[in-house]
Amino acid sequence: MKKTFYHSFITLKEEEQAPNSNTNQYQPPRVLIEIRDIYPYSTQSQWQIKKILTHHEVAIGKLLLPFSDMFEHVFRYWNIFMANHVVLGYKVNVIIWDVTDQKMNNNPTRYRGEGFYVEMLPNDDYTLTCMELFKDRNLSVDDEIGLCWDPRGSSFQFTLFCKTLN
Template sequence: MKKTFYYNFFPTKAEEEEAAKSGSSDLNLPVKRELIEIRDFYPPPEADPANPWKIKKIVNNTDVLTGKLVLLQNDVFEHIFRYWSLDICNQVVKGNKVYTAVWDLTPESNPIQYQNENTYFGKGPRDTYILGWLDVVRNAKVKSRDEVGLYWDQKTGTFHLKILRRGV
């Protein structure tokens, strides 16, 4: 199921009555935003075993120094939230962290799993999201300008990450 934001521009009856009681004819109420599910016309495509990396990103200094990989809202909605329940997505959208596991598949012969307080998924500034990956950065020696690939593996319920290309 796809997730999207529903924007409600109309006040409720109670809000209209409250404005009428206060004598205000101007309803300057904030627009409400709610996360909802919509049915997919087509099921999400299966991951290609040869190239499963749905989200690709060139790492910047902030991603490395803070240990927080910043992801765009569109990527998160298309490639992560689509596989999660609405309840878990709502927790993240409201600012809560969801602790998860990250598999670093960079050493192909010996993948490493990270699962601790530094490994989480949460809301970032503005319309971004954050994957806590501090231990991956330290152990894999991730540097600015490295390209990483990421996807959510719905079979294992974990993130899979790989350094696709080292920066110059």
């Protein structure tokens, strides 16, 4: 099921009649709902989220995930309660599998616990906190990585495509 936001433009009678100390106009609340996919989602590549790391991401150990990527490639596979939890501003712990070296030794590294979570930023983008992964992989600015959500394992999969020479 696909997730989407809709704005509730219909105000309740109590909201209209309540004295508003704010002189701003009424801001309709956003509500996250599930809708049925009309067209099945097809993946051209396993690594739906590809990015080049920035200085800010490396310094704080958090991957910036744009709003569109989270909705199209992650929230699509989460249940409505889990997605709503993040949208309401809470942190959701996740598991990350580093499968970069999987072809060589077939032994991916699992990261989980309190240090690995997704949270929403004030600008509606999201972050994936994974400081230990940054340290273990010695990630640096301009490294190219790939991420995807694995619905079978309910976890992120991570790979390092290209390491810069610093």
